[in-house]
């Protein structure tokens with residue numbers, strides 16, 4: 001297929017759009033982050049990249065803790081709002097009716113409406129340029145019981161999670177196949 005050659009830039013999509021919560025100096029805040037990803041399985045680690053001008057930046061840099069709250073596509077409005085409004089001007093929890101619950105390990109709050117919350121501790125901060133990379137250890141995961149089946153399996157594929165695709169919020173709720181399906185042998189009919 002014919003391709004156009006564009007000037008360099010970031011173009012890896014889709015990416016998550018998560019609600020990162022933090023607590024510092026007697027205040028809570030939440031911001032939307034798309035430059036986020038898993039970077040190691042064992043030990044479990046993820047990273048988020050944040051611009052120093054964000055209100056949350058110094059909160060996370062000082063507390064060295066945060067929670068990654070994974071939203072559903074039904075929460076697109078909340079995700080967008082938390083990505084365009086600053087905690088310096090507005091209490092985003094109050095404005096959106098986001099319910100805060102306690103995390104297990106860190107002091108940053110968990111957003112009850114999100115089906116998944118990942119508690120993180122910052123291990124290293126690297127200044128890359130526009131964004132600083134927060135390399136972080138996962139200390140715990142809180143998963144919504146409503147997505148568990150009666151065998152205790154977690155069905156995140158059915159949660160209708162949100163992703164961000166080149167300026168658009170999308171829903172990720174149409175599973176195509178299971179991991180390993182391309183090499184799995186079909187069971188013989190008896």
Ligand SMILES: Cc1cc2nc3c(=O)[nH]c(=O)nc-3n(C[C@H](O)[C@H](O)[C@H](O)COP(=O)(O)O)c2cc1C
Pocket residue numbers: 017029030031032033034035036049050051053054055056057079080082083084085086087088131164
């Ligand atoms: C979809 C989306 C993704 C975003 N991703 C990031 C990101 O990865 N890093 C970042 O610093 N800001 C990102 N932003 C911008 C911040 O969320 C936004 O500036 C927010 O208002 C900062 O809030 P705060 O000032 O309360 O910390 C994103 C915004 C949107 C809408």
